[in-house]
Amino acid sequence: MPTREQLAIAVRKTISDVLGTEIAEVQEQTSLETDYGIDSLELMEIGARLERTLNLRIEVEDLTRARTVGHAIDLLDARLAGRP
Structure with missing residues (x-):
């Protein structure tokens, strides 16, 4: 099982890849809805990628x-x- 720090890196990297931003721009206090106006398709893409990365439903x-x-x-x- 990954540590919280490893999990945080995986989540931040996945989000930055989907949104086309730098990983440094995605911080723990970042609100995807407010800061990036994320839509449901982008959210589903992030979820699908994290499922594959983490082997978790x-x-x-x-x-x-x-x-x-x-x-x-x-x-x-x-x-x-x-x-x-």
């Missing part, structure tokens, strides 16, 4: 509940640890 609700990148990382970290 990610529910749509996991992605839509996250208010910031850090919140998404925390949700995925909990999912990997088997917590709801």
Whole structure:
């Protein structure tokens, strides 16, 4: 299981790849909706890539509940640890 730091790097890199930004621009306090106006297709692409990278089933609700990148990382970290 990846550490939270490894998970954070994977999430930030995936988001930056999908949005076409630099990884340094995607911080834990970044709001994808407010800062980038992310749409549902981009969100689904991020989810699909993270599923492949992490070998983890990610529910749509996991992605839509996250208010910031850090919140998404925390949700995925909990999912990997088997917590709801």
